[in-house]
Amino acid sequence: MEVSNFFAERAGLETTPIRWKEEKARGLGYVDAETGLATEYMAIYDALMAAERVQEKEWEKLCYFEGCLPIEELARRGYDTLRFGCMKPVGLRDPRTGKIPYAVVQLRCENLRADSYNLVGFQNHLKYGEQARVLRLIPGLENAKFLRYGQIHRNTYINAPRVLTDTLNLRDHPSIYFAGQISGVEGYTESIATGLLAGLYSATAAQGAGATPVPRETALGSLVNYITQADVKHFQPANITFDLLVPLEEELRKKIRDKKERHRLQCERSLAAFDNWWHSAAIPTTLSS
Numbered sequence: 277m278e279v280s281n282f283f284a285e286r287a288g289l290e291t292t293p294i295r296w297k298e299e300k301a302r303g304l305g306y307v308d309a310e311t312g313l314a315t316e317y318m319a320i321y322d323a324l325m326a327a328e329r330v331q332e333k334e335w336e337k338l339c340y341f342e343g344c345l346p347i348e349e350l351a352r353r354g355y356d357t358l359r360f361g362c363m364k365p366v367g368l369r370d371p372r373t374g375k376i377p378y379a380v381v382q383l384r385c386e387n388l389r390a391d392s393y394n395l396v397g398f399q400n401h402l403k404y405g406e407q408a409r410v411l412r413l414i415p416g417l418e419n420a421k422f423l424r425y426g427q428i429h430r431n432t433y434i435n436a437p438r439v440l441t442d443t444l445n446l447r448d449h450p451s452i453y454f455a456g457q458i459s460g461v462e463g464y465t466e467s468i469a470t471g472l473l474a475g476l477y478s479a480t481a482a483q484g485a486g487a488t489p490v491p492r493e494t495a496l497g498s499l500v501n502y503i504t505q506a507d508v509k510h511f512q513p514a515n516i517t518f519d520l521l522v523p524l525e526e527e528l529r530k531k532i533r534d535k536k537e538r539h540r541l542q543c544e545r546s547l548a549a550f551d552n553w554w555h556s557a558a559i560p561t562t563l564s565s
């Protein structure tokens with residue numbers, strides 16, 4: 277399951293005593309909610325812990341996607357979890373004090389008229405009334421008008437390790453290809469990338485040529501490897517992470533203690549493997565000519 281954020285209208289925000297700092301270049305607006313006062317954070321946390329959630333139906337089996345947990349679930353995992361997640365203040369100094377606040381919230385502009393904002397990372401599965409009550413405790417959002425509340429939605433995906441080959445087509449129906457969320461990858465980039473890959477493979481097949489799967493060493497290959505080789509019984513969608521890439525050899529890992537350097541080497545290998553595949557195998561001559 278994944279959960280959507282709620283949206284708030286700018287009008288309500290402007291009537292509040294928030295400090296508005298717009299980063300136009302990035303199209304982002306940050307509101308530092310002045311939760312530098314830990315007592316305010318505590319009030320939000322307590323309200324969250326006590327807030328009433330939407331009860332799942334008998335036939336529902338709630339199984340949250342770890343990369344997109346609802347705030348009430350994050351709160352349940354520890355007092356500071358939110359401060360290290362969606363309320364993380366790192367990199368946002370309060371210009372008046374020069375200090376990093378205790379916690380912050382980030383509002384992202386959601387439309388060209390710039391009158392609707394999304395409270396980033398505040399996905400939740402609370403009852404609507406409870407959402408308003410809790411979120412209005414955030415300094416600056418006391419008078420926010422909520423345009424849409426957060427709600428839960430279901431991720432639909434096939435059991436890729438059971439049915440999919442490494443060229444993203446069905447074992448039993450090879451002319452049917454899967455990519456994106458439904459194939460078990462998670463995220464914008466992952467979905468677009470596997471979409472391009474499936475397109476390439478199907479175009480290759482349509483030309484009567486055999487597709488060469490993208491190498492396991494690449495990020496794309498690692499993602500496909502994950503969705504096609506994961507445990508069939510406990511399959512869950514995944515984003516691309518360094519964990520999915522081919523690890524460096526034990527010897528090299530022992531020698532290079534710096535994690536960044538290890539990652540750099542993994543990337544270097546991946547890019548070399550990708551280039552080699554792209555130039556020699558990805559696009560058969562029947563397509564490129």
Ligand SMILES: Cc1cc2nc3c(=O)[nH]c(=O)nc-3n(C[C@H](O)[C@H](O)[C@H](O)COP(=O)(O)OP(=O)(O)OC[C@H]3O[C@@H](n4cnc5c(N)ncnc54)[C@H](O)[C@@H]3O)c2cc1C
Nearest residue numbers: 278279280281399455456457458461462463464465467468
């Ligand atoms: C609240 C939320 C926040 C997210 N935040 C991020 C984020 O910050 N970064 C990130 O990388 N990813 C994020 N994701 C995940 C990301 O949105 C998805 O992984 C990605 O959009 C999947 O792309 P897709 O094209 O595979 O599927 P989708 O974007 O779901 O597109 C599938 C399309 O198919 C259409 N469709 C469905 N059934 C039919 C049918 N029968 N006939 C015709 N059309 C049909 C749907 O209407 C939809 O338009 C988020 C997801 C959610 C829900």
